[in-house]
Amino acid sequence: MRHVKAENILPDYIIQIIQEYIDGEYIYIPRKNGNEKAWGEKNGTRKRLEYRNNNIYNKYLGGSKVKELAREYYLSENSIRRIIRKERMINY
Numbered sequence: 306m307r308h309v310k311a312e313n314i315l316p317d318y319i320i321q322i323i324q325e326y327i328d329g330e331y332i333y334i335p336r337k338n339g340n341e342k343a344w345g346e347k348n349g350t351r352k353r354l355e356y357r358n359n360n361i362y363n364k365y366l367g368g369s370k371v372k373e374l375a376r377e378y379y380l381s382e383n384s385i386r387r388i389i390r391k392e393r394m395i396n397y
Contacts, residue, residue, distance in 0.1 A: 362392035
C-alpha cells in the first residue's frame with residue numbers, strides 16, 4: 306500500500322472536514338466493495354507461486370520424486386503432494 310498526499314487528490318473542503326475528525330494522523334480508506342484485489346495480485350506473489358507450482362508439477366510428471374522436490378523447493382513433502390494434487394485438478 307502506498308501513501309498519497311491528501312492535498313494532491315482531495316478538494317480543500319474535504320480535507321477540512323477530515324481534519325475535524327482526525328488532525329494530522331494516518332487514516333486508512335478501504336477500497337470500494339467489489340474493487341478489492343486478491344491476495345498477492347498487486348505485488349506479483351500469486352503469479353510467482355503459480356509458476357513455481359507448475360514447475361513442481363511438471364518435474365513430478367518428468368519423474369522427480371516428492372522427496373527430491375521438497376528438498377529443492379524447501380517445502381515439506383505434504384506441501385509438494387498438495388501442490389501436485391491441485392495442479393492435477395487444474396490440468397484435467
